[in-house]
Amino acid sequence: MRSPFLFSGIYAIVEPQRRDPLAFAHALFEGGVRVVQVRAKNGLDPLLVRSLVRLARGYKGIVIVNDDLDVALEADGVHLGQEDAAALDLVAIRTRLGRRTIGLSCGTPAQARAVDTRIVDYLGVGPLFATRSKSDAGGAIGVSGAHAVIAATMLPCVAIGGIDRSNLVRARESGARMAAMISALADVAEPRAIASELTDLWGA
Ligand code: TZP
Numbered sequence: 232m233r234s235p236f237l238f239s240g241i242y243a244i245v246e247p248q249r250r251d252p253l254a255f256a257h258a259l260f261e262g263g264v265r266v267v268q269v270r271a272k273n274g275l276d277p278l279l280v281r282s283l284v285r286l287a288r289g290y291k292g293i294v295i296v297n298d299d300l301d302v303a304l305e306a307d308g309v310h311l312g313q314e315d316a317a318a319l320d321l322v323a324i325r326t327r328l329g330r331r332t333i334g335l336s337c338g339t340p341a342q343a344r345a346v347d348t349r350i351v352d353y354l355g356v357g358p359l360f361a362t363r364s365k366s367d368a369g370g371a372i373g374v375s376g377a378h379a380v381i382a383a384t385m386l387p388c389v390a391i392g393g394i395d396r397s398n399l400v401r402a403r404e405s406g407a408r409m410a411a412m413i414s415a416l417a418d419v420a421e422p423r424a425i426a427s428e429l430t431d432l433w434g435a
């Protein structure tokens with residue numbers, strides 16, 4: 232990991248169209264989340280990302296943006312999907328992003344083995360369980376499928392897809408260092424309380 236942060240716990244994905252992103256991220260950081268990814272279908276506002284980074288600094292947290300390499304320069308890193316990465320020159324991206332974090336989604340051991348670990352810092356592994364937050368996420372690979380992907384890499388992994396309070400402990404059995412969530416955090420009245428509960432449940 233090039234960015235100095237503790238790679239463990241809950242990885243929150245914030246979609247600005249779902250909840251007011253600054254208030255939501257504030258609640259999540261208060262609840263113990265240290266990594267927030269901002270994901271927006273209709274483009275990311277660089278000013279919002281700058282504000283989120285300023286907020287994160289008060290909690291020793293980091294902000295990663297989904298896909299957008301220009302806005303990533305305002306943030307602590309970028310997360311890319313397989314298709315995004317296939318169309319890009321990752322060596323050039325590493326040069327451009329410097330020491331910022333680069334994450335890549337992987338759903339199979341073969342994809343994990345193909346990752347250049349000199350360039351990519353962490354893998355997003357899933358979907359673990361069925362998800363309604365990403366229509367093209369593909370079929371669930373389950374805990375054992377995720378375990379196989381994680382066993383195929385030396386990189387730290389973030390489990391993702393349909394994770395909530397009911398299956399968080401099972402998700403941890405995959406060997407992932409972090410658990411990423413959208414709905415389990417966004418669809419609740421008290422995100423701070425849920426973030427705190429999930430952070431404790433995940434442990435370390
Ligand atoms: N990538 C794989 S599954 C997923 C993404 C972005 C969506 C996760 O959302 P949720 O609501 O936590 O299932």
Ligand code: MG
Pocket residue numbers: 297298310311312315
């Ligand atoms: Mg993408």
